[in-house]
Amino acid sequence: MAKQVSLIKLEGNVGDLSFFKSKTTGFQARMKTGVSGDRIASDPAFARTRENGSEFGRAQQYGRRLRDLLRDALFQNSDNKFSSRLASRFLKVIQSDTESARGERVLKAENLVMLQDMECNDRTKLGAISLVPITLVYDRLSGDGTLECMGLIPHLNIAKLQGATHVRYTIVLQEFGGDDSDQRPAINRSPYVLLRETTPMNLQLTATLEADTARSVLLLVGMEYFQLVNGAYYPLANGQYNALTIKRVYVP
Template identity: 30%
Template sequence: MTNTFNIAGADGNVMVPVLSETGSLMAYVLYPDTTGTLQELYSCMSIFRESSDHSQRIPRHSSTLFINTSGGTLYQGTPFLHRNAFGCTGQLIINSQSKTKKMAKSASSGGTLPDRIKNDPAFERTRENIAEFSRAGKAAKLMRTIFRDVTINAKDKITQSRLVKVMSRIITTDPVNERGARTVHNGDLQQLQNFNFNVRAGIADSLFVRCPVNFNRTTGEVTVNIPVFIPRNMVQQARGTTHFRIVAAAAAINFDTEQYEYAMQGTPELPYNSDPTQAITLTMALPANSRDTVVAVLGIEYYQRVNSRSYALKSGDHNATSVVLVDKAA
């Protein structure tokens, strides 16, 4: 709150600040000080300034002074509320002891809020939003569950909320069902493409190698082709890294029933050095001719090898897993 001051005039009167219940300045009222006591108390905290028509004392400090209008007592420090403040005419201009107004209860507002949300026609839009938001939350949780083993070190604290946001957008693109009944399955699932489970790093930020991803729905195979590359040139180094590996996973997902088929494969741990790697193809077998949506992810994991034992590095800035394929059945 802005500090508020009493203003002492040369004629013996004082302008007293009137504060609201929240402590903010509402007005000043004229308070007579015929004895000059207040001006004496102000002498160490004010400066004298003259003008052509009047003189007054103006505070020079940020200390806050207040006056009890009923007793004329000077207070310094914590602001309080002036009760029953009077103007120069003797009329009551502010009565702070206002009574709390009670809202009249509407006859149509009976029942508890949960009951009204479930049954009141006025909450129809709310029920629709709740239903669709619930589906988005379940779809987001399903994605995290499916790809848990390749995202355990490649996620952030808001992965779930970011996924829910994407799933909610997907639901709104459902052209089949009415509002409140729209689903993830009927929406534009391509919006999942390039989703990064770790907001700080996507696969393109840590692995600078183009790895083509292919899916054959007839056979159910998902393949990731990793070409020859030099790790020191094409892999973003995490602090302490001696080895790394590239992982891929794919799943055929039914977002309506929450059933899925999952497959995962990764490279062996590769040394982080200047020696060229060998070309590698990662193959994941899913059910042939599946009518479910197929989602594939690609990630990178970092390790530090000590005495022939590898320790996973939980580098939140570089561990990455991203969606690289979304294929919806026609």
Template identity: 30%
Template structure:
């Protein structure tokens, strides 16, 4: 796709050309001659309609997941999260081997072992993935959702953003049924530590095991703060916060 970069910047349309701006810069595209009525009825576009329907299902599944973890993801996400989650759900959808073409969806794909793989390791903040800030081993109990980080030394086990004085850990245990949208989200205690050379063991225990007939999601969040006059403030509005899906069962 052509990109336009100049001192003269245009937004909107001129004749059959549209000018637009994204975070990557300015772009130009020509208007399509295809109208909606033809797209909905013309047999030549049957496959396009099928693809659009499956894409819509993936977007809905992504929205369900994002809403289910809103209490954890609100300050640990990037501005392209919705599209990235939709892309992952499209991959999950590909493992639906029973539904007709055009009706494949993530709710069926995730029931398979391979269908869970695209979600494992997913980072909700592409600017700060978990592996980029957190360097420690941990243990995860899939029965309770408890995460234990033993012998954790902040100055050795973190990639510390400039200005950070404290770090905060939270675990999440989610049971989510994409088909029925039923969910149970259990969040652990929050452990806030000064970033220093003192070794400690962190135990994050969700309030209860997440219950339901859906899939189990296990999450870990790392958030950074800056202390000024005995008050802690989110570091750069959470730009360096990381939230990852550790496992899906």
């Protein structure tokens, strides 16, 4: 690989040379390599590449749609690699289609269970900070989803975080079929829970979607840390230690 030493710092392509700037080594130049886009689009030798690209494109679209629907829930509760991990998981969902031809496989509702137990923030897992069992139920006929955490003693059952004074639990119901008819999510958050509280409490949350037994529903559970200062609750560390998990997937 060549290094640019002239006073003219180039970026872009000139003939078969590609000029670019590296963060570590400055301006560089190298020969253009690889196969042209036209050849990939038409050469029979690259049929498999086109098939894989088509399905990966659909996986990215599904991931983008789900993230858009869950934007309010994901704010400060997801890491910067969640989008790529979600697209990768959706690709596995698509590839589980056993009916369509390769390259034409699509999302089948029954395969959405592969999203279950996926962490939105891979830096913090819900089970590592909320140390008591959480009971989750979704009634497909009523559209009601419930979260119960019985006998919770915050001082003992919630992992401590320096500077945090309170936490808040969240339940999210998200209908998902990958098309424009998906409902917006139903989100319910608990009152702020004092971390130094030693008295057992029964935490119960309910969220409700318009019931549709023909649609798949994702049930997410999360927990966020806050610091109380002069009567106001402030999120800690931009949500780095918050958790949000796709705990259940209910399919038709």
